[in-house]
Amino acid sequence: MTVHNIRHGDASDGAEAVGGRLSRVDGPAKITGVAKYAVEQQLEGLAYAVLVESTIASGKVRAIDTKAAEAAPGVLQVLTPDTIISLRTAADWFGTPPPDKPYCPLARDITFSGQHVAAVVAETFEQAVAAAALVKVGYDETPSIVDLSDAKAGDGIPIDAMTKEWGDAQAAFASAPVRICAAYNTPREYQAPMEPHGLIARWEGDQLTVWEPSQWLDGMARTYAEWFGVPFENVRLVSPYIGGGFGSKALALSHGAVAASAAKMLGRPVRLVMTRPQTFTGYGGRAATRQTVTIGADTQGKIQSIVHRGVNETSIDGMWVEPLGSVTSIMYATPNFSSRQNVVRVNSVVPGAMRAPGENPSAFGIESAIDELAYEVGIDPLEIRLRNYAEQDP
Numbered sequence: 001m002t003v004h005n006i007r008h009g010d011a012s013d014g015a016e017a018v019g020g021r022l023s024r025v026d027g028p029a030k031i032t033g034v035a036k037y038a039v040e041q042q043l044e045g046l047a048y049a050v051l052v053e054s055t056i057a058s059g060k061v062r063a064i065d066t067k068a069a070e071a072a073p074g075v076l077q078v079l080t081p082d083t084i085i086s087l088r089t090a091a092d093w094f095g096t097p098p099p100d101k102p103y104c105p106l107a108r109d110i111t112f113s114g115q116h117v118a119a120v121v122a123e124t125f126e127q128a129v130a131a132a133a134l135v136k137v138g139y140d141e142t143p144s145i146v147d148l149s150d151a152k153a154g155d156g157i158p159i160d161a162m163t164k165e166w167g168d169a170q171a172a173f174a175s176a177p178v179r180i181c182a183a184y185n186t187p188r189e190y191q192a193p194m195e196p197h198g199l200i201a202r203w204e205g206d207q208l209t210v211w212e213p214s215q216w217l218d219g220m221a222r223t224y225a226e227w228f229g230v231p232f233e234n235v236r237l238v239s240p241y242i243g244g245g246f247g248s249k250a251l252a253l254s255h256g257a258v259a260a261s262a263a264k265m266l267g268r269p270v271r272l273v274m275t276r277p278q279t280f281t282g283y284g285g286r287a288a289t290r291q292t293v294t295i296g297a298d299t300q301g302k303i304q305s306i307v308h309r310g311v312n313e314t315s316i317d318g319m320w321v322e323p324l325g326s327v328t329s330i331m332y333a334t335p336n337f338s339s340r341q342n343v344v345r346v347n348s349v350v351p352g353a354m355r356a357p358g359e360n361p362s363a364f365g366i367e368s369a370i371d372e373l374a375y376e377v378g379i380d381p382l383e384i385r386l387r388n389y390a391e392q393d394p
Contacts, residue, residue, distance in 0.1 A: 195243020
């Protein structure tokens, strides 16, 4: 990696004025093609892994027929839940101690379409792709919950930590001369970085080296160490460049566990890169949300009450809370406020962090409602915001 000398100072010297053009440290290498990304490393004996994904959203894997794939040219191994090595469950990104149970990155119980169920490792990428198409998976399918609007979804799970209230918001809204009530929905959003998720894993004894784009080197290395039961210092994670991450490359994910397991079982380095379609199910993206915002105000647009109710989707077997009230409670002064939130389990990969988690959909909801209030009372949208400016963060 090229090291660039960067001047530091304030705007007074005229060198790096506010609003001036600054060159990214890694910009020249990326745009000239000099940057060598993690999966572009050339290692002796490198093998190639390709994932096989579920084609149902809910149910169980009844059987996996790997005979044709195993007999295909160049195939070194076919991994299934029954043949992959057993791993340990790792702590979450907060460092919460994990339950004492094994972890398998290949699923028997299917909770979303596109879940990893098998992997093929071959001498070349093309051989792995061809063999993966020969793996036959049988399922016992069960009904799935598609999204927040599915009748089977229900009201969800209340998240008490997201509740924030003062005054009597419901009563103040009911008595307000001007009342606004509207619903705001946002869909699942995906990071889709230009550099797909992928890695190369190599074992040398009990030392693991992983070349993988990372937004959190120590956190990801810790997860690999815990999965394989080796000391933290035995894991070296190399992230030369990141071709976009937006929150999606901060955690070690199940495809990484598959690649590192395959490398350990084979005794050879293994490269695994997710396809573009697989990046929509290999990690979460921002959860879909639904918000209802009610605002009570006087005829001059002065807010008397805000009542906010939010819901975000999470996975069947995981938990993600998109803090939908994070902006709602702090932007505008009101003597009466109520915000509550639920999460609803759907058959989808567990959502994750994406560019300002919570703040994005939360700001969308409250600011849209403020615009509608401005229209209702006939006041300029900027003026109504100034009238309700919050001098103090509640």
